[in-house]
Amino acid sequence: xxxxxxxxxxxxxxxxxxxxxxxxxxxxxxxxxxxxxxxxxxxxxxxxxxxxxxxxxxxxxxxxxxxxxxxxxxxxxxxxxxxxxxxxxxxxxxxxxxxxxxxxxxxxxxxxxxxxxxxxxxxxxxxxxxxxxxxxxxxxxxxxxxxxxxxxxxxxxxxxxxxxxxxxxxxxxxxxxxxxxxxxxxxxxxxxxxxxxxxxxxxxxxxxxxxxxxxxxxxxxxxxxxxxxxxxxxxxxxxxxxxxxxxxxxxxxxxxxxxxxxxxxxxxxxxxxxxxxxxxxxxxxxxxxxxxxxxxxxxxxxxxxxxxxxxxxxx
Amino acid sequence: xxxxxxxxxxxxxxxxxxxxxxxxxxxxxxxxxxxxxxxxxxxxxxxxxxxxxxxxxxxxxxxxxxxxxxxxxxxxxxxxxxxxxxxxxxxxxxxxxxxxxxxxxxxxxxxxxxxxxxxxxxxxxxxxxxxxxxxxxxxxxxxxxxxxxxxxxxxxxxxxxxxxxxxxxxxxxxxxxxxxxxxxxxxxxxxxxxxxxxxxxxxxxxxxxxxxxxxxxxxxxxxxxxxxxxxxxxxxxxxxxxxxxxxxxxxxxxxxxx
Numbered sequence: 001x002x003x004x005x006x007x008x009x010x011x012x013x014x015x016x017x018x019x020x021x022x023x024x025x026x027x028x029x030x031x032x033x034x035x036x037x038x039x040x041x042x043x044x045x046x047x048x049x050x051x052x053x054x055x056x057x058x059x060x061x062x063x064x065x066x067x068x069x070x071x072x073x074x075x076x077x078x079x080x081x082x083x084x085x086x087x088x089x090x091x092x093x094x095x096x097x098x099x100x101x102x103x104x105x106x107x108x109x110x111x112x113x114x115x116x117x118x119x120x121x122x123x124x125x126x127x128x129x130x131x132x133x134x135x136x137x138x139x140x141x142x143x144x145x146x147x148x149x150x151x152x153x154x155x156x157x158x159x160x161x162x163x164x165x166x167x168x169x170x171x172x173x174x175x176x177x178x179x180x181x182x183x184x185x186x187x188x189x190x191x192x193x194x195x196x197x198x199x200x201x202x203x204x205x206x207x208x209x210x211x212x213x214x215x216x217x218x219x220x221x222x223x224x225x226x227x228x229x230x231x232x233x234x235x236x237x238x239x240x241x242x243x244x245x246x247x248x249x250x251x252x253x254x255x256x257x258x259x260x261x262x263x264x265x266x267x268x269x270x271x272x273x274x275x276x277x278x279x280x281x282x283x284x285x286x287x288x289x290x291x292x293x294x295x296x297x298x299x300x301x302x303x304x305x306x307x308x309x310x311x312x313x314x315x
Numbered sequence: 316x317x318x319x320x321x322x323x324x325x326x327x328x329x330x331x332x333x334x335x336x337x338x339x340x341x342x343x344x345x346x347x348x349x350x351x352x353x354x355x356x357x358x359x360x361x362x363x364x365x366x367x368x369x370x371x372x373x374x375x376x377x378x379x380x381x382x383x384x385x386x387x388x389x390x391x392x393x394x395x396x397x398x399x400x401x402x403x404x405x406x407x408x409x410x411x412x413x414x415x416x417x418x419x420x421x422x423x424x425x426x427x428x429x430x431x432x433x434x435x436x437x438x439x440x441x442x443x444x445x446x447x448x449x450x451x452x453x454x455x456x457x458x459x460x461x462x463x464x465x466x467x468x469x470x471x472x473x474x475x476x477x478x479x480x481x482x483x484x485x486x487x488x489x490x491x492x493x494x495x496x497x498x499x500x501x502x503x504x505x506x507x508x509x510x511x512x513x514x515x516x517x518x519x520x521x522x523x524x525x526x527x528x529x530x531x532x533x534x535x536x537x538x539x540x541x542x543x544x545x546x547x548x549x550x551x552x553x554x555x556x557x558x559x560x561x562x563x564x565x566x567x568x569x570x571x572x573x
Contacts, residue, residue, distance in 0.1 A: 014568070053568070058403055060565040081407050092399045097335045098328065109324035110408040112317055138335075154404075 004162065004193050005032040005055065010064035012050050012217075024050040026217045028064070032193060034161075037184075039208035040197040041302075043310060047217040048197045049089070052166055055195070056084055068162075085155035089167035089197075092147075093154055096140030100131055100150055103139055104157060111158040118157075125153040129183060145176025152183060162193045169200060181207065205302040215310045228305045234271040239280070240294035241266055248287050255283075318413050325417025329392075333425055348436045350380065355437065372497075373437060374447070375521035378455065379497040381423075381430045382463055382517060383488060388422040389415070389467040390484050393474040402570055412468070412557055419467035423460055451527040454539065455520055461546040462516050468553035472560035478569050496521050516545040 012025040025047045032038045040048050053059035055066055057077045066073040068080045087093075094103045101122065108118035126132045129149040134142070139150065148168060155163060168184070169177040177200075184207055187194065198204050204211050205225050212222040221228055239257070241248070249259060249266075257268035272279075280292055354376055393415075396402045405414050469487075473480035492498055494511060495518045501509055512518045519542040526535055564570045 053403075056403075056407060058406060058565065058570065059568050078409050081409050084407065086404070086407060088400065088403060093401055093404045095328070095332060097332045102328070102331065106324065106328045107404070107408070109321055110405065110410045110414065112321065112408075112410070 002034050003031040004034040004069060005030075005195075006067040006070075007031070007051075007055070008065050008067070010051070010054060010066065011062050012047075012054060012059070013062045024217050025054075025061075028214070028217075028219050030212060030219065030222065032195065033210075034193055035191050036209040037188075037194045037196060037207050039204035039211035040195060040214065041199075041201065041204055041211055041306060042197075042214035043199075046214045048214055049166060050217075051214070052086075052088075052164055052195070052197060056086055056164060057081060082158060083161040084164060085158060085160035085162070086164045087148070087151045087155045087166065087168050089170050093151055094139045094142075094147060097138060099136050099138055100126065100142075101135045103150065104154060107154050108157050113157070121157065121159075122153075125156060129153050130179075143176070145172055145179060148172060148176065148180055149183065152180070156190075160192070162195065163187070164195045166197050167199065168196070169198065169203060177203075201302040201306055211302070213306060213309055221305070221309050225302050225305075228302065229300045231305065231308075234273060234300060235275055236269055236271055236298040237275055237279075238267055238269040238294075238296040238298065239283075239292055240296075241268065241290050242293050243290045248290050251287060252283075321410055321413040322417040322420065325414050326420045329418050329421035330424070333421065348433055352436065372525075374524040375497050377430055377433050377437075378459065378521055378524055379492065379495070379517070380433065381426050381459060382466070383492065384429065385419070385423045385426040385463045386466045386470055386484075386488065388426065389419050389463075390470045390474070390481065392418055392422065393471055394479075394481065397474060397570065406561070406564075406570065411471070411561065412554065415468055415471045415557065416464055419464050420460070422467075423463050427456075447524070447527050451523065455524060458516060458520055458542055458546050461550055462520070465546070465549040465553040468550075468557050472553070472556040475557070475560035475564040476567070476569055491515065491517065494518070513541075514545065516542050516549060519545070 007028055007030045010025055010028040011023065013021045013023055016022050028047075028051065040051065042048050050059065054061050055073070057066075057073050057080055060074070068076075068083065071079065073080050093107070094100075095106070098106065104122045104125070105118060108122065113121070123132070126135050129152060131146065131149055131153065134146065139147065142150065152168070155165075165184070169180050172180065181203055184194070184196075194207075196204065196208060208225065210222065210224050211228065213220050213228075221231070223231075238260075241252075252268050253259065255270075257270045260267045260269055275297065280295065284290070284292065355373060393402075396405065405411055408414075470480070470484050473483050473487075477483065494504075494508060495515050496512060501512050501518060501522070504512060519538050523535065523538050523542065526532075526538075
């Protein structure tokens with residue numbers, strides 16, 4: 001896959017007082033591939049929103065460059081903005097006294113869409129996001145989940161190549177968050193490149209092809225979720241045994257298995273860096289009186305990766 | 316053509332919001348007459364016998380209220396768009412100038428309604444006939460709209476450059492009010508201040524309104540020509556300033572609340 005966005009040695013400083021600077025981003029270099037869902041993870045104040053604002057050309061970097069389709073964003077700002085759709089966290093892009101239709105028409109006109117182009121596109125987006133029935137209602141009556149779906153519709157009005165979502169499920173109830181997640185998954189058919197910042201590591205794990213973790217303005221990890229999980233290294237294997245005697249328990253403990261007592265059987269668990277089923281065959285060979293009735297492999301989650309790398313707990 | 320259609324669409328959207336917003340008209344219809352009435356009484360104290368001079372000053376005042384309130388309304392809208400963080404999305408559409416113009420036209424139209432109310436209040440309650448030539452009124456309205464649009468774009472530039480632009484705009488508008496002849500007659504100024512005053516199209520507009528009210532025709536056309544040129548120059552400078560302000564906003568992150 002070709003790169004659609006290339007970020008090269010990007011840094012951004014903020015002046016916070018006479019002679020005092022805060023380094024919001026430090027020498028970030030990332031390539032984002034066309035059509036991929038790219039997750040941007042990091043604790044509050046890590047620099048995610050600053051990075052998003054620079055990619056969208058709303059903020060100038062102190063050093064470094066962003067290239068979109070090979071064009072330097074500082075030189076081709078107008079073309080670049082046309083190919084981007086953005087949903088910022090908590091930001092209101094609707095006017096409460098206008099209906100959903102009127103809101104989308106307003107944004108369509110700002111994007112320079114003619115009425116004959118805008119009408120079918122708005123109808124189709126409202127339908128796709130389940131807002132057709134309320135298209136003529138004022139948005140001040142909408143729930144937060146409905147407003148977020150409207151935000152997504154607005155971001156897709158200009159048929160962007162890149163959709164940037166800054167914590168799109170923030171502040172939503174679980175049902176609304178699930179809806180948004182389902183919509184985002186369904187957007188894969190549009191062949192969009194999606195940049196997704198989130199604190200919800202489960203969402204990033206489910207949706208993103210690759211993720212990067214930023215902390216204190218520095219890029220500290222990048223890769224597919226499974227690559228990052230492999231970096232944590234360990235998976236937990238849990239065995240359920242039957243017919244074991246005291247001697248079996250001792251042998252298992254001696255091999256590093258930890259005993260956990262179940263309701264009707266006994267379970268052993270152990271952390272593995274590189275588990276192989278040969279390990280189980282060896283147990284059966286050494287202790288023929290027992291039988292392994294269940295094997296459960298518990299893989300590390302993206303949250304484990306995040307906690308290990310940043311030392312902070314995600315939501 | 317496309318720009319005009321975008322400006323028209325923004326204008327329509329703001330107008331719709333104003334019509335649907337409760338209390339918006341009440342605010343405009345109550346405050347402007349109160350200000351005009353108190354100003355009228357102040358002038359009566361200084362010039363109790365000259366109703367002609369008073370009505371000339373009042374005409375200038377009405378024009379000034381229109382301009383001042385329109386620019387303040389634009390400024391309040393800008394603050395609200397920044398506070399609600401819609402401004403980022405507007406910038407991303409690359410239509411910020413059309414957006415400011417459309418918003419400014421809608422608010423100018425609303426303030427024009429105030430102007431009409433002030434005119435009626437003064438004419439009926441105080442027995443002063445604020446007569447004016449319809450052609451002159453149309454000319455003043457067009458020039459006023461251009462000037463308000465320019466000042467709105469300057470207000471937008473300030474709001475893009477600064478996290479909070481309200482104090483700076485207040486100072487600029489207060490200085491304008493002091494030098495444009497609406498508070499103190501321009502003839503009282505020293506020559507340097509008088510020349511400065513005449514570089515403002517609003518000074519000439521106020522003077523032209525007064526001349527028309529007193530049926531003075533000598534020098535009217537030359538003032539009109541100067542006012543047109545000054546209005547267009549101001550508009551051009553405002554367009555430049557808004558683009559420059561965006562570059563500053565990108566450097567300073569002044570659009571963001573973070």
